[in-house]
Amino acid sequence: MQPTVTADLAARPVEAERPLLSYRDEATGERVDLTAQQVGQWAARSASLLRDGCRLGPGSRVAVLLPPHWRTAAVLLGAWASGLAVSFRPRATAGLAVLEPGGDRPFDAVFVTPERQDDWLEDVPDAPHRYLVGTGPGRLDDVPLGWLDWSA
Template sequence: MQPTPTADLTALLAGDAVAATDRALLTYYDDATGERTELSASALGGWAARTAGLLRQGCQLGIGDRAAVLLPPHWQTAAVLLGAWSIGVAVSFRSFAVGGLKPVGPGNEEPLEAVFVTPRRLDSWLEVVPAARHRFVLGLAPNGALMDEVPTGYRDYLAEVSSYPDNIVEPGPIQRTDVASPDGTTFREWGAVAHEIAAMLDLRMGDRLLVDVAEHEEPLKWLLAPLAAGASVVLCANLDHSGLDARIAAEGITRVL
């Protein structure tokens, strides 16, 4: 089967690989706070659509523009990535094994258009973040709470994105050969890699994959590979290993990463 390009958000979330839009597609736990957030395919698609609206209508971005997503595994991270890719924005993120994100400077004069970062990661990316025209910060607080204090020069992603509709944005003339990351990797190539990783993990339609986010930050593993296989994901931050067996049973886990 030809890999589905991540540019086609509708196909990725509502196609054959994810047959039922009302089933749990991504469940996020944080054992430090007690948070449990569950999103169906349609709910995640709605958040991705809002992100696409924020970038396309609010920031005037589209095919070929560059964004950095400097976020840990989280349901909001999934929304940002899928929303950006759905309108053809080329995305870099910290755990990309191919290429990588370089600060603007001699030999790398092409600026970022947008950046998404958490307050904790601002200091680590000071060379990169100020170069972006549109800067969004994500507090990743339980239950999607807004930030009490937003760093100067940034906008609260949740406050901004909530004003956009949650209907799927038409992807437009995005091609499989369009660039999906600033290192030149195309949507077709990332799609192929996602399918290869899904096969390597032996993920199959209907599987439910538990991921310890402290061990696996790569979105190819915790997001794209499961979607390509038609699997759902349970992301666990600050995982309490003493309760792992109970969670596996409660969530119907079939694979652990």
């Protein structure tokens, strides 16, 4: 049986209470510390969304256009756990992602922050699954037509 991201991360009883992933945003004062179990749960949630909600699997292509954030880690771990091909690369000037050449196949899903969704439409115009990933607490207030809130 193939181990899952959740099982792998949660199977660390000694480290169960210690943070596995810490995120700090000095500009806003946000601080998030996630244990291995919490990281595993968020990754499993993302994997379930991609596999069950979007019906994606090995060979599917996902564009992750997100800044450094704990939610980015959850999206990436979920996509990798689902066997998806993930395109991302840090852009030094903006801390965002730049799509790598992906051949002639369009992306099957895209993850982007609400502030940057318009910037990427020309790069991922045909992605049937489009998710906005907020970097603040809670769900997004205003989600435009054609997009879904990842946290919902």
